[in-house]
Amino acid sequence: MAKYFDVHPENPQRRTITTVADSIRSGALVAYRRTPATRWAASWATATASPAFRSIRNLDDRHHFTLVCQTFAQLGEFVHIDNDVFRAIKAATPGSYTFILPATKEVPRQLLHPKKKTVGVRIPDHVVTQALLAELGEPLLSSTLLLPGEDAPMTQGWEIKERLDHVVDSVLDSGDCGTEPTTVIDFSGGDIEIVRRGAGDTTRFE
Structure with a gap:
């Protein structure tokens, strides 16, 4: 049965965040609500995490997973970035963008x-x-919490808890x-490719 945590969207309770972080380190799969859209999350170093994501969402091995990083320095440990790309990404982060880039050797093979x-990376705001x-x-x-056969991710914490109680270990709910x-x-092919238009403004990349 999944644990349900309700946190303040601007001043999240430290104890709750610590509890959820500890569970992720131990291999837990967490559904978390954040802007934009609801997502699953797990430790990037957990070997069982990527197969679980693939199974739940019915993904093939061509799906790009995302490493969500706290800072630009951390992001730079996991992807190769040349000077031009550096400037473009730096200007757009933190924000609602995922960037596909060549991965470094720090990224486990099963995530590539x-x-x-390549692998997806982002810095959230x-x-x-x-x-x-x-x-x-x-x-x-x-990865976005989008179930097979559905057009949009779930947005209500109670619905996530009710439907995925047997799948996730925790639900971290911080509101709408x-x-x-x-x-x-995608910066991996030399030219800039807009793979998906979403919450982030694409003007600067066109």
Whole structure:
């Protein structure tokens, strides 16, 4: 049975954040509500996390997982960034963007695109997510909480708890988060490719 945590969206309770972070370190799968859209999260270093995500969402091995990082310095440990890309990403973070980039050797093989050897990375501007990342001291492996056959992720904490009680270990609810996903920008092919238009403004990348 999943534990349910209700936290303040601007001043999240430290004890709750610590409890959830400890559970993630121990291998827990957490559903968390943040802007934009609801997501799953787990420890990026947990070998069982990516198969669980694939199974729940019915994903193939070409799906790009996302490492949610607290800072730009942390992000730089996991992806290769040249000077031009550095400036473009720096100007857009933190924010509602996911960037696809060539991964460093720090990223486990099971999280990489099998042919491109790339991974998604992002730096959120959501207070609760930032608090969780600060407590963890490492990135979160994350994916939009979009179930097979559905057009949008669930947005209500009680619904997530009710429907996924047997799937997730915890639900971290910080209020309304909307349904629009992040904007996804692919820098891995040399040219900038807008893979998905979402909450982040794409003007600067066009």
